Amino acid sequence: MRTYENPVIGGFHPDPSVCRVGEDYYLVCSSFEYFPGVPLFHSRDLVHWRQIGNVLDRPGQLELPDDLPASAGVYAPTIRHHDGRLHVITTNVGGGGNLLVTSERPEGPWSDPVWIDLPGIDPDLAWDEDGSCWCAVSGVRVARIDPATGKVLEGPLPVWSGTGMQHPEAPHLYRIGDWWYLVLAEGGTAHGHSVSVARARSPRGPFEPAPHNPVLSHRSTDSPIQCTGHADLVQAPDGSWWMMLLATRPRGYFPQFHVLGRETFLTPVEWVDGWPRIAPVAERHPAPRGAWHPGEPEPVxxxxxxxxxxxxxxxxxxxxxxxxxxxxxxxxxxxxxxxxxxxxxxxxxxxxxxxxxxxxxxxxxxxxxxxxxxxxxxxxxxxxxxxxxxxxxxxxxxxxxxxxxxxxxxxxxxxxxxxxxxxxxxxxxxxxxxxxxxxxxxxxxxxxxxxxxxxxxxxxxxxxxxxxxxxxxxxxxxxxxxxxxxxxxxxxxxxxxxxxxxx
CATH class of the missing domain: 2.60.120.200 (Jelly Rolls)
Structure with a gap:
């Protein structure tokens, strides 16, 4: 059986978001105080990723002043494909708030930013059947927006506060079948990090939580992979579901230390009684079915x-x-x-x-x-x-x-x-x-x-x-x-x- 090793993107690549366009997958990560911002990766199999650019690659898109504190800047982008264009929405903390850029091609050029008149971080995008665009932010609040102007047309509406853990954030909305699913990070981004899920018939709610929340957490385990959370779902062409998420690999004596930052991991998802069941994130998993595309290794x-x-x-x-x-x-x-x-x-x-x-x-x-x-x-x-x-x-x-x-x-x-x-x-x-x-x-x-x-x-x-x-x-x-x-x-x-x- 073919297997893959985690992490699939090693090193400081946190807050992954992924979308599929045909047989191609595109993934973005947070970049914080570094320029250029929002690294963009391409894959044909969810396992082998190659960086093909940066979404915010010119000063007109990304202004990071010299007095910006370390670990401020670009937080938690979301990438989605809609109506023939790729959309990336993210937050420039300390540099203007939430912004949206688009491109017909992943290689760019990406547009100048449209600023979204909505407070909060970790913005997400989803579209309903009539073409309305919904943006979810940490909180968790949902607003209907005009992506061309950034204007809020409805809301923001408080839809779910999570299960009661600290820092409900990184919301992602999905229309799957007859349900709207909301995937949420909770518990902070350290060892208590986790993933929870709720669902509703409308993006406006009301959302009911999954009976087995959190659906993923490695807290209080002896797994070498810790701090699992900030997840995004994607469906492969064969119908299987997968989750991209961040996690760390701490080492050393208690309390242990992670030095590479939060990295990008991949784990399989099954649907049981209308809810996602997430496999614990292992160092090695059975690989996704279908074509295997190792591609060219990154130059040494x-x-x-x-x-x-x-x-x-x-x-x-x-x-x-x-x-x-x-x-x-x-x-x-x-x-x-x-x-x-x-x-x-x-x-x-x-x-x-x-x-x-x-x-x-x-x-x-x-x-x-x-x-x-x-x-x-x-x-x-x-x-x-x-x-x-x-x-x-x-x-x-x-x-x-x-x-x-x-x-x-x-x-x-x-x-x-x-x-x-x-x-x-x-x-x-x-x-x-x-x-x-x-x-x-x-x-x-x-x-x-x-x-x-x-x-x-x-x-x-x-x-x-x-x-x-x-x-x-x-x-x-x-x-x-x-x-x-x-x-x-x-x-x-x-x-x-x-x-x-x-x-």
């Missing part, structure tokens, strides 16, 4: 030979013209400093999400007379960096209010290779030997070890190894995960290639 290395940056590359809040170039030194990415520290917004940074617990990222950099490096980032107050400038390479850790240089050594001028190796093994304090590992009072309980090295004319040199728990949601707080990227804080630097491999 980016040599920066293309005319545009690949869609996986993201930057905090903005990526202004003049801060980057692929033509100034052909075959290299040129970055120019717009700020002097990763500890504050406004610094030139181009990165990609860490998607695997065990991985390696390396970059070939020519710092010139500038200062540049490779960073593992959660936010401005939580990042580990290896940087080169002024004739030296240095490893710096920023953890909350503390910033410390942990290693420094001279290097010759010219290109160098900087690397970060992340492995899911415990790290001991440097004064503790392996023989002391089981000694009383010593516990290595972090989720992983983050090691930094430099490779120059004399070969590779390991610079430092750091405990990964300080770059986790449990320490940094917020809704995002790690991003590994290139940065410049002084002058300009060029990058020949970036290499990312998983174990």
């Amino acid at each position: 290395r980016d040599d920066f030979d293309a005319p545009e940056l690949a869609p996986r590359w993201i930057s905090p809040r903005r990526r202004p013209e003049g801060s980057w170039s692929l033509s100034e030194r052909p075959g290299w990415l040129t970055l120019t400093a717009t700020g002097d520290s990763l500890d504050r917004p406004g610094t030139t940074f181009v990165g990609r999400r860490q998607q695997h617990p065990d991985c390696r990222a390396a970059v070939r950099v020519d710092p010139g007379s500038g200062r540049a490096g490779l960073s593992v980032r959660m936010d401005e107050a939580h990042h580990y960096d290896v940087e080169v400038g002024g004739g030296a390479v240095e490893v710096v850790a920023r953890i909350g209010p503390v910033r410390q240089s942990l290693a420094r050594r001279p290097v010759p001028p010219g290109p160098l290779t900087l690397a970060v190796d992340i492995r899911p093994t415990d790290v001991l304090p440097p004064t503790v030997t392996a023989a002391d590992q089981d000694a009383p009072g010593i516990r290595a309980g972090g989720p992983d070890t983050i090691g930094f090295s430099v490779e120059g004319p004399d070969g590779a040199v390991k610079l430092a190894e750091l405990d990964g728990r300080y770059l986790s949601t449990q320490v940094a707080t917020g809704f995002t995960g790690r991003v590994i990227g290139m940065y410049v804080t002084e002058g300009s630097a060029t990058f020949d290639w970036f290499d990312y491999t998983s174990a």
Whole structure:
């Protein structure tokens, strides 16, 4: 029997929403303070996904000011196909509220935003038989809207408050048979996260809850997959039903730490007596029936030979013209400093999400007379960096209010290779030997070890190894995960290639 492994999209890809157009599936996720916003994926089998773009890919669609806090920005998009067009509705928290964009093609171009005159987050779209468009938001409230103008035509109507758990949010409305179903997230997005369902004959309600709510939750279980919730339903061409949802993979000693953020998982759905029955989310499931489309694997290395940056590359809040170039030194990415520290917004940074617990990222950099490096980032107050400038390479850790240089050594001028190796093994304090590992009072309980090295004319040199728990949601707080990227804080630097491999 063919099987698939969860997560189907690893790394910081939370709040998935999915729709099917013929035999093609399209999926979007939250992007928070990163630009471009709303990553867009394509699949033919629900298992193998490839990012084909970003929905909000130009400043006119997405304004994220420098004073936007980390984990604000773009929340919980919904993607739907109606009347020959794809629609994506989302919330820009701290940047204008709910907005809707459309496109005839998933590759774009996507329209300028239509702002929806409706408070709340996590907006959803559904259409009834007469063509009326309904928008549900956290709360849970439903309004009939004009998607062309954003005007609210009816409501918002309070339709269901969930089962009594905190934070009823992420509502999705579906017309299935003679019923309208409302799928809701409850319990917060941590270990109490869950999925509940209600149904009604009309989107106006009244909604009756499923008798077995919550229909999905991993709370108080020993599953390696936790925080299951924020779900969306999709029907395959063969009639089977599936649920895309977010979850985490915490590691380490109690209370455990998740470092990749909330990831996208897939689980099967059955319908029993008019209600969905959701299978517990396992690390491996029987695959959907039908065609299997692995597609081309994502390139391991980016040599920066293309005319545009690949869609996986993201930057905090903005990526202004003049801060980057692929033509100034052909075959290299040129970055120019717009700020002097990763500890504050406004610094030139181009990165990609860490998607695997065990991985390696390396970059070939020519710092010139500038200062540049490779960073593992959660936010401005939580990042580990290896940087080169002024004739030296240095490893710096920023953890909350503390910033410390942990290693420094001279290097010759010219290109160098900087690397970060992340492995899911415990790290001991440097004064503790392996023989002391089981000694009383010593516990290595972090989720992983983050090691930094430099490779120059004399070969590779390991610079430092750091405990990964300080770059986790449990320490940094917020809704995002790690991003590994290139940065410049002084002058300009060029990058020949970036290499990312998983174990």
